[in-house]
Amino acid sequence: MADKVIKELTIKVWRQKNAKTAGKFETYKINDISGGTSFLEMLDILNEQLINDGQEPIAFDHDCREGICGMCSLFINGRAHGPDDDITTCQLHMRKFKEGETITIEPWRAGAFPVIKDLIVDRTAFEKVLQAGGYISVNTGGVPDGNAIPISQDDAEEAMDAAACIGCGACVATCKNSSAMLFVSAKVSHLAKLPQGRVEASRRAKNMVAKMDELGFGNCTNTGACEVECPKGISIANIARLNREFLAAKIKD
Amino acid sequence: MTVLNSKIPAGPLAEKWSKHKAAIKVVSPANKRKLDIIVVGTGLAGGSAAASLAEMGYNVKAFCYQDSGRRAHSIAAQGGINAAKNYQNDNDSIYRLFYDTIKGGDYRAREANVYRLAEVSGDIIDQCVAQGVPFAREYGGTLSNRSFGGVLVSRTFYARGQTGQQLLLGCYASMNRMIGQGKIEMHERNEMLDLVIVDGKARGIITRNLVTGEIERHGAHAVVIATGGYGNVFFLSTNAMGCNGGAAWQAYKNGAFFGNPCFVQIHPTCIPVHGEQQSKLTLMSESLRNDGRVWTPKKKEDAIKLQKGEMGPNDIADEDRDFYLERRYPSYGNLVPRDVASRAAKERCDAGFGVNAEGKAVYLDFKYSIERLGQDVIEARYGNLFQMYEKITDVDPYKEPMQIYPAIHYSMGGTWVDYNLMTTVPGLYAIGEANFSDHGGNRLGASALMQGLADGYFVLPYTIGDYLADEIQTPRIDLNHPEFDKKEKAVNERLQRLYNVKGSKSVDSFHKRLGNIMWDYVGMARNEEGLKYAIAEIAKIKEDFYNDVRIPGDFDAMNIELEKAGRVADFLELGDLMARDALNRNESCGGHYREESVTEEGEAKRDDDNFTYVSAWEYKGENQEPVLHKEDLVFETVELTQRSYK
Ligand SMILES: Cc1cc2nc3c(=O)[nH]c(=O)nc-3n(C[C@H](O)[C@H](O)[C@H](O)COP(=O)(O)OP(=O)(O)OC[C@H]3O[C@@H](n4cnc5c(N)ncnc54)[C@H](O)[C@@H]3O)c2cc1C
Ligand code: SF4
Ligand code: FES
Numbered sequence: 001m002a003d004k005v006i007k008e009l010t011i012k013v014w015r016q017k018n019a020k021t022a023g024k025f026e027t028y029k030i031n032d033i034s035g036g037t038s039f040l041e042m043l044d045i046l047n048e049q050l051i052n053d054g055q056e057p058i059a060f061d062h063d064c065r066e067g068i069c070g071m072c073s074l075f076i077n078g079r080a081h082g083p084d085d086d087i088t089t090c091q092l093h094m095r096k097f098k099e100g101e102t103i104t105i106e107p108w109r110a111g112a113f114p115v116i117k118d119l120i121v122d123r124t125a126f127e128k129v130l131q132a133g134g135y136i137s138v139n140t141g142g143v144p145d146g147n148a149i150p151i152s153q154d155d156a157e158e159a160m161d162a163a164a165c166i167g168c169g170a171c172v173a174t175c176k177n178s179s180a181m182l183f184v185s186a187k188v189s190h191l192a193k194l195p196q197g198r199v200e201a202s203r204r205a206k207n208m209v210a211k212m213d214e215l216g217f218g219n220c221t222n223t224g225a226c227e228v229e230c231p232k233g234i235s236i237a238n239i240a241r242l243n244r245e246f247l248a249a250k251i252k253d
Numbered sequence: 254m255t256v257l258n259s260k261i262p263a264g265p266l267a268e269k270w271s272k273h274k275a276a277i278k279v280v281s282p283a284n285k286r287k288l289d290i291i292v293v294g295t296g297l298a299g300g301s302a303a304a305s306l307a308e309m310g311y312n313v314k315a316f317c318y319q320d321s322g323r324r325a326h327s328i329a330a331q332g333g334i335n336a337a338k339n340y341q342n343d344n345d346s347i348y349r350l351f352y353d354t355i356k357g358g359d360y361r362a363r364e365a366n367v368y369r370l371a372e373v374s375g376d377i378i379d380q381c382v383a384q385g386v387p388f389a390r391e392y393g394g395t396l397s398n399r400s401f402g403g404v405l406v407s408r409t410f411y412a413r414g415q416t417g418q419q420l421l422l423g424c425y426a427s428m429n430r431m432i433g434q435g436k437i438e439m440h441e442r443n444e445m446l447d448l449v450i451v452d453g454k455a456r457g458i459i460t461r462n463l464v465t466g467e468i469e470r471h472g473a474h475a476v477v478i479a480t481g482g483y484g485n486v487f488f489l490s491t492n493a494m495g496c497n498g499g500a501a502w503q504a505y506k507n508g509a510f511f512g513n514p515c516f517v518q519i520h521p522t523c524i525p526v527h528g529e530q531q532s533k534l535t536l537m538s539e540s541l542r543n544d545g546r547v548w549t550p551k552k553k554e555d556a557i558k559l560q561k562g563e564m565g566p567n568d569i570a571d572e573d574r575d576f577y578l579e580r581r582y583p584s585y586g587n588l589v590p591r592d593v594a595s596r597a598a599k600e601r602c603d604a605g606f607g608v609n610a611e612g613k614a615v616y617l618d619f620k621y622s623i624e625r626l627g628q629d630v631i632e633a634r635y636g637n638l639f640q641m642y643e644k645i646t647d648v649d650p651y652k653e654p655m656q657i658y659p660a661i662h663y664s665m666g667g668t669w670v671d672y673n674l675m676t677t678v679p680g681l682y683a684i685g686e687a688n689f690s691d692h693g694g695n696r697l698g699a700s701a702l703m704q705g706l707a708d709g710y711f712v713l714p715y716t717i718g719d720y721l722a723d724e725i726q727t728p729r730i731d732l733n734h735p736e737f738d739k740k741e742k743a744v745n746e747r748l749q750r751l752y753n754v755k756g757s758k759s760v761d762s763f764h765k766r767l768g769n770i771m772w773d774y775v776g777m778a779r780n781e782e783g784l785k786y787a788i789a790e791i792a793k794i795k796e797d798f799y800n801d802v803r804i805p806g807d808f809d810a811m812n813i814e815l816e817k818a819g820r821v822a823d824f825l826e827l828g829d830l831m832a833r834d835a836l837n838r839n840e841s842c843g844g845h846y847r848e849e850s851v852t853e854e855g856e857a858k859r860d861d862d863n864f865t866y867v868s869a870w871e872y873k874g875e876n877q878e879p880v881l882h883k884e885d886l887v888f889e890t891v892e893l894t895q896r897s898y899k
Contacts, residue, residue: 003647018810036527036646044532044761051759051814056805059813061320063493065533067641068418069324084644091644116464117811124441127321131433135426136385140305140710141376143383147340150394159387160413163422167323190385197385 003035003095010102011046013058016115019122023115025104035095039082040065040072042094059118065090067231070166073173074119075106080170080229088168088231108173112180112216123169125215126183132211133204134187136197149195159193162186164232171226171234177218182226184208185242186234192245202252205245257510257869257884260671261365266890267347270369273672274715278722285310288721289473289729291458293445293500295322295428297420297702298685299479301709304427307436309714311721314438314471315428316460318495318816321441323425326481326493327705330417331538332401333409334702336374341398345406347371352891353404354700357590358665358693359843359859360893361513361867363886365672366690373711374703378410380710384423388412401539401698409699414538414637420702424709443469445500446747446819447740448476448507448681455681456730457737459744463816466809468744470737472730475680475717478504479709482664482686484517486824486831487776488768490661491523491536501668501687502823509676510869510882512669512689514827515835518696518844519777520662521594524645525614534660535645537617538638539698542587542594544622544631545655548574549606549615559608566608566616566654577601585898592695592844592857593898595659599777600855602658609656618654659777663701665692665844666834669869669884673716674708677869680720684708689867694843751818752808756801760817763798767791767821767828775832780848784836788829795825830870830879837881840864861893 009030016023030046037045040062047057063071072089076082082092097103105119113121163186171182188205191197197204220239227236262273280288288311292303295317303315317325337350350371355362378396382388388410389397401409412419431437442463449457449472457472483498484490505511522537550556551573558564578597579586589597598615607613623631628651632639639650646656668676668683670690675682685705692700731737774787798821806812841850841857842864850858866883873879 034528034530037530038532038645041530041532045530048759048761051803051805052757054803054805057814059811063319063324063495064326064329065494066329066535068415069319069326069328069493070321071319071324087644091641093645093647095647120811122464123320127429127432127439127441130426131429135430136383137430138383138427139308140301140380140427140714143379146338146375146378146382146388147395149382151390152394153390153392156387156390159385160419163387163412163419164415166418167321190387194385194387196383 006033006035006094006097006099007031008100009033009097011105012102013105013119014107015058015118018117019114033094035093037094038065038090039076039092039094040090059120061120062090067091068166070168073108073121073168073170075108075173077104080108080174081231086231086233088166108169110172110178112178113169113172125217126167126169126180128215129180129184129208129211130187133200133207136191137200151194155193159190162189162193162234162238165234166232168231170229170231172217174225174229175218176223176225177221179220179226180212180217181220181239181242182230182234182236184212185238188242188245189238192241202245202249205242206249209242209246257669257677257882258671259363259884260673261363262672266364266368269365270372277716277719280718280722280725282310284725286312288312288724289314290475290477290717291471291473292316292477292479293458294325294479294481294685294687295425296325296327296479296481296685297417297424297705298687298709299477300325300421300424300428301706302477302479302684302713303437304424304431305710305714306717307431308427313431313436314440314473316440316443316445318442318444318463322428322439323421325421326496327421327702328418329493330702331414331536332540333399333411333416333699334377334420334706335401335408335697335699336378336410336703337371337408338375338378340396341407343406345408349406350374350408354691354697355693355891356896357695357697359695359896360693360861360865360888361516361842361886362691362693364888364890369712370691370704370707373707376711377703377706381420381423384426386412386419386423404697417702420706424706444816445480445503446744447503449736449740450507450678451730451734451736454679457732459740461744464811466807466812468741470732470741472732472737474721474724474727474730475682477713478668478681478683478687479685480687482667483824483827484661484664486767486828487661487771488764489526489531489534489772491520491534494533497820497823498827499820499823501683502827504668504676504678504681504683506872507678508872509678509681509683510669510871511666511830512867512869513666513834514831514870515775515838515845516665516694516843517661518591518663518665519595519659521591521598521659522617522657523660524642525609525656525658526611536660536662537642537655537657539591541617541635541638544634545587545617545619546576546621547578547587547594547598547615547617548576549601549608551575553605556606556608560610560612562610566618575606582898589898590695592846596777596846598659614656614658616654617657619650620654623651663696665689665694665696669867673719674713675716675720682713682717684713694845748808748815748819750799751802751822752804752815754799754802754804756803758801758803760802760804760814760821763794763802764817764821764824766794767825770794771828771831775828775835778846778848779835781836784832787832791825791829791832798822798825833879834868834870837868838864859895
């Protein structure tokens, strides 16, 4: 079980000072990395090395390091969240890489997610879409008892499947159109599946889609690439549901 | 003589909150529109407070250091949230939840606060359901519960293994609705670095915009700190990488007393540290102890072979395994509370029976329950956790026992607050994990989420009105007031000082040094000698830090090393205060274990005669000894007993 140690790796990483300057790839060597080291710990080690050499460390987003906050990103060797399935970058471990390998690391690339620095991008467009309707309009207090409205186990489970989205943006980064449909449809489905959320379902779909279009996310052409790279297994069936809700809203108009 | 006034209302326990609510002032809707409130933090506590206050009509400004409010560390909570709903008809009640929390906290929490927490717990569940939180359900469509953390009733509500995420997305959705309506002004990637006090009242904060590096001023009629816990003082913990004690520490330096800093919780089931390059520890849910048996080898020679990798756990016969929790605590066995399980693991490893290369791990074995129940049952219960474990360690827990070791998880201590959740600075409030209030010396599982949401949805929105009712004549806060100039300058100087050291070592290297000292001497077991040593060592690390830290990059731009340096500067001081508090509290109580205060069998021994108080520390200036104030805890309802799990 003891993990092997990788003697040498070449890390090719996108460096960009800020949104205004152009970026480029830089190449670094890193040695003696245990396979049990997480990918982000490898970057921590590389950064320590850079600091000791008097260079600026590589900026990347991360926080929980448990695959739940959605803060980590990274396009690793051409794949969002790297070469493993159903995980986020922070859950990726170095045993997935080979001795002597060159690892290429890039930020999410999408018009709606401009680079802030190095590997950090601005994903606040997602928040704006949520603000346009990703909620149930209820104030604190004065709500019915939790058991007042029964919800079938199947509906609750389906709602939970969609609600598991961590808002990381891998779907947008993977999509050749930079579409945010998987993310938006996950929120719309989660709420539409519950009786509490039904009331506003079509209005919500309409407003969120309008916001998404306004913010420069691309159109969905059903390539299904997003579903493959989504770390939380969000299904493209949600996109079909979003389309239904959206159409229903249009018919009402 | 104490200067502390906890403002606990008079009257019978069960009537205190309703009588208090009836007595406190309210602000009219027209006046609410004229009042601004700053909420620092968007976790369950800050998020629920920001949304509720905005819905009531106040103008809210919310802050978080992540790129989105929904990424606060509350998102990582797995297990669930408690509420005294009695949906399972198992004779649960507000009183029972209150009693369990007081007892679980080893009698170091305020009765009145804890009773109120239990009282509003049911409303939280109703609120979350109304927001669309997809809690687990029974076939009949009603809400499911499970039992959690060694209590006798099933009162924990959950959404798969992602309860914190779903609750946070619920209150974040409410926030989003208010952001969309312009009632909340959201500031992401913006870190509070100082508190502004004008004429003795909290009137604003100084922040650093983490994208541009700009220092910003924000004013309000009241400030709410909801910045979470300070477990990262230990460097390695289950907290998110950015969790910090900074905002609470700045509040302390501005006159808010700090309550029970030495009370931190160590969680027994985390994935052990591997090597020296680790940055973060991962929690394995407490629920695993329901079906896993904890053991180390009986024979020293087996342990040595395991450490060298010369044999595996499956090579050790049943009779050579020491199920030490079952041996020491026959009635609770593997289900003893967190603090007891953690210390027992440390005891075995210190005695040389640890099972990994570092000698710092014990086994959690599912072999026996797989034999009894079948692999499919275990898979249905813990499948996702097993998968997570395998991704991290490359070991299949269906075939080989998990390795676990205790790690820092939660801080019961925090900013001291009165019954209204106001700190000792008028107009400054603290809620959620950031305050010290409800968990005493030890927190029960699934109670932190409850407390955060209780504070934010149902307590603070009322109690803050009592203060703000007297502020309706105060115009919008003037950001050009000399106090803002002074504090902005102070923040700039503090950061410049760090940036200009231009030394040779990274911020992390100092943080790791601090963490090692904290873990070894202010961790699971503490004694006078060790604590005094820790205080001296921390002072040395602090000196080295200010002489030799290296912060590359630009000062007035995004600079992650500078962010970290500011946090570590605060941790160095907070670590010192924790050690002082631990030194003062010469009793073993909850998560705080003093080797000088134990029974003959080596179990923790509380000293109620001398320590039935909250310690509240007052800052006296740079390199000055802080002053201890005591809030005596008066138990009108429960009788104090020693915990026993034998
Ligand atoms: C792995 C794990 C599992 C857990 N599981 C459970 C469980 O099952 N049940 C349970 O009840 N509890 C659990 N807990 C505990 C519980 O999750 C936390 O105590 C609780 O969520 C804290 O909520 P909070 O709102 O107080 O703080 P947090 O959620 O930590 O939020 C802090 C907020 O403050 C912001 N912030 C911090 N510092 C600053 C600053 N200086 N300036 C600006 N913003 C700042 C952050 O950006 C964030 O928005 C768990 C904890 C962990 C670590
Ligand atoms: S749908 Fe999947 S990939 Fe897209 S934001 Fe959500 S979790 Fe990330
Ligand atoms: S750091 Fe939180 S999901 Fe990766």
